[in-house]
Amino acid sequence: MLEINSLSVHYGAVSAVRNVSIHVKQGEVVTLIGANGAGKTSIVKALSGLVSKSAGKVTFRNADITRLPAHNVTRLGLIHVPEGRKLVPNMTVAENLMCGAYCRDDKAGIASDFEAVLDRFPRLRERIKQQAVTMSGGERQMLAIGRALMARPELLILDEPSLGLAPLLVDEIFEMILGFKKEGKTILLIEQNAFEALAVSDRAYVLRVGEVVMTGTSADLALDPTLRQAYLGVS
Template identity: 55%
Template structure:
């Protein structure tokens, strides 16, 4: 479904991604893990068209989207839930969700998507008329995810969905991600909580300072001594 080939991204003279290549197959949950500054968010922002690569290709269902505008990429079936949620605080929950469907015109299908979102996130239905800025952090994360689902994506890009949430809410969010995937949406997950990400993912890639240093089945990556040590702060892959 998604193939990233030799991707290089710069911010001015600083190189953020060093020729990374990976793929996401239809129906998978694939996770990118790594420390702060590893290039995880940059990777998602480049896939969704918010950042332009210097070199390399991004193929979505065989089409090169590396120079395609972000709004067109949404129409093609890729939705991005950004780090920090980026909801519209002065709009209601319902208005935020409706914003997520701006690329669609069939009212009946939009209503069906809305019901699907409320089924996945019942708390949003309870707060449908509430201003989004008054929601708790966990509810705002649910709203950001629900808003992205309103575009009916085949590929969902999730950037740090557990950030700032309590352990109980983290478990709830990850269970929702699994359910979204079971219902047919492919997921590319960026997450600092490596343990939780590797619990639900099918495959994983480890990013360190803009380079892919390890890949494999999620269980293999989880059991890798270097991964375990790196996330305890004992060593890096460059050691």
């Protein structure tokens, strides 16, 4: 579904991503793990058209999207839940959810998906008229994911979904990702929480200073002694 070949990203003279190649098959959950500053978010921002690519090619569902602007990438079904949620703070839960359906015109389908999101996240239904700024971190993350689901993603990018959440809510987020996996959704997951990310994904890429240094099945990488010591903090 997604093919990234030799991607590089620069911010001025600073090289954030160097010659990275990644692929995601339909129905897979693939995770990018690595320390803060490893280049994970720069990769997904480049995929989404939010930052320019210095080099490389990106193909999504057999279409070259390398130079496509962000609003057209979204219309193809590559939907990005950004780090930090990026909700519209003074809009209500309902209004933020409907932002996800902005490019759609199937009114019956939108209404059905709206109810499905509220069924999936009952707390959002309870707060349907509440402004996003007044909600807890966990509720805002649910709202950001719900907004993405309203766009009917072909591939869902989750950038640091557990960041800043209490441990109990972190568990809920990863349970939700497991649920998506069982439903057959295709997901690219970006996480510093490496152990949990490997537990819910099929394959993984390990990044260090903008480069892929390891790749393999999540099960194998979780047992790799070098990875466990360097990235998981255990021997």
